[in-house]
Amino acid sequence: MTIRVAIAGPRGKMGAEAVHTIMKNGKMELVAVLDYKEVGVTLADLDMFPSNYTAPIFTDMKELVAATDPDVLVDLTNPHAVYKHTKEALALNVRPVIGTTGFTDAQLEELTALAREKDLGCIIAPNFAIGAILMMKFAKEAAKYLPDVEIIEMHHDQKLDAPSGTGVKTAQMIQEVRAQKIQGHLEEKETIEGARGADFDGMRIHSVRLPGLVAHQQVLFGGDGQLLTIRHDSLNRASFMSGVAFCVEEVMKMDQLVYGLENII
Ligand SMILES: NC(=O)c1ccc[n+]([C@@H]2O[C@H](COP(=O)([O-])OP(=O)(O)OC[C@H]3O[C@@H](n4cnc5c(N)ncnc54)[C@H](O)[C@@H]3O)[C@@H](O)[C@H]2O)c1
Numbered sequence: 001m002t003i004r005v006a007i008a009g010p011r012g013k014m015g016a017e018a019v020h021t022i023m024k025n026g027k028m029e030l031v032a033v034l035d036y037k038e039v040g041v042t043l044a045d046l047d048m049f050p051s052n053y054t055a056p057i058f059t060d061m062k063e064l065v066a067a068t069d070p071d072v073l074v075d076l077t078n079p080h081a082v083y084k085h086t087k088e089a090l091a092l093n094v095r096p097v098i099g100t101t102g103f104t105d106a107q108l109e110e111l112t113a114l115a116r117e118k119d120l121g122c123i124i125a126p127n128f129a130i131g132a133i134l135m136m137k138f139a140k141e142a143a144k145y146l147p148d149v150e151i152i153e154m155h156h157d158q159k160l161d162a163p164s165g166t167g168v169k170t171a172q173m174i175q176e177v178r179a180q181k182i183q184g185h186l187e188e189k190e191t192i193e194g195a196r197g198a199d200f201d202g203m204r205i206h207s208v209r210l211p212g213l214v215a216h217q218q219v220l221f222g223g224d225g226q227l228l229t230i231r232h233d234s235l236n237r238a239s240f241m242s243g244v245a246f247c248v249e250e251v252m253k254m255d256q257l258v259y260g261l262e263n264i265i
């Protein structure tokens with residue numbers, strides 16, 4: 001069976017890459033895209049795509065679903081739009097595959113309940129790159145033995161959310177196994193606010209934003225006389241695309257929400 005896919009955010013850096021990925025995949029059909037404004041009738045109207053890219057462009061999810069009946073919605077938009085899109089897709093019986101980051105804990109809980117209610121698969125993947133998933137899994141393992149940890153995530157300067165979804169997910173995975181601890185000197189004081197980064201359960205997350213970067217993270221563990229660094233680098237957005245295709249196939253077999261690819265690889 002061909003999987004009918006819709007993509008939200010097709011003109012973005014990730015969305016455009018995902019459009020090419022789905023178009024090239026013999027098991028999938030790109031049936032529609034969702035934009036926030038009128039930019040053309042089909043993707044072929046946009047200079048950035050070839051003339052055989054005929055998926056229609058919609059600005060309303062309900063109309064998109066009524067006209068094109070997708071099985072899966074891939075969302076690569078922004079933190080302001082993604083929650084609404086995910087909720088709408090589930091309500092319309094379309095399985096969401098979400099790459100967009102920036103969910104709150106309350107939103108994740110609500111979407112988990114909604115997917116359960118509807119018996120529908122939903123994947124929220126803060127990072128689609130297999131190397132990044134392994135980096136997070138290895139960091140979780142290391143934290144059992146080395147509980148002093150700081151995360152440095154580094155991204156391009158157009159990124160809207162900080163810390164990154166990957167940074168937060170890494171901290172959450174470490175939190176599951178790490179003996180609770182407030183790091184650094186108990187009396188340490190920031191002379192410039194933010195100098196010690198964000199505080200997640202006593203661990204620090206530092207966010208670097210610079211042109212030239214794509215998506216990079218190091219997890220640093222300190223022990224007596226030793227330092228362990230686990231690092232991953234995404235050098236381009238192709239690094240995420242096998243994860244996108246994998247999720248589109250997997251979500252069709254699922255009946256609940258999964259947050260993080262480490263739970264299904
Ligand atoms: N999970 C992953 O592996 C992964 C990897 C890279 C980026 N991301 C995330 O994906 C998201 C997109 O990243 P990007 O670098 O492509 O950003 P981008 O700014 O290049 O693209 C976002 C696109 O979304 C569109 N958009 C905004 N609001 C919309 C709406 N309401 N409806 C439809 N489209 C809308 C914008 O027009 C833009 O084209 C970000 O949240 C980023 O953190 C995730």
Ligand SMILES: O=C(O)C1=N[C@H](C(=O)O)CCC1
Pocket residue numbers: 101126127128155156159160163164165166167214215
């Ligand atoms: O480019 C981005 O933005 C990325 N966002 C994700 C995150 O927040 O972790 C994944 C990596 C790229």
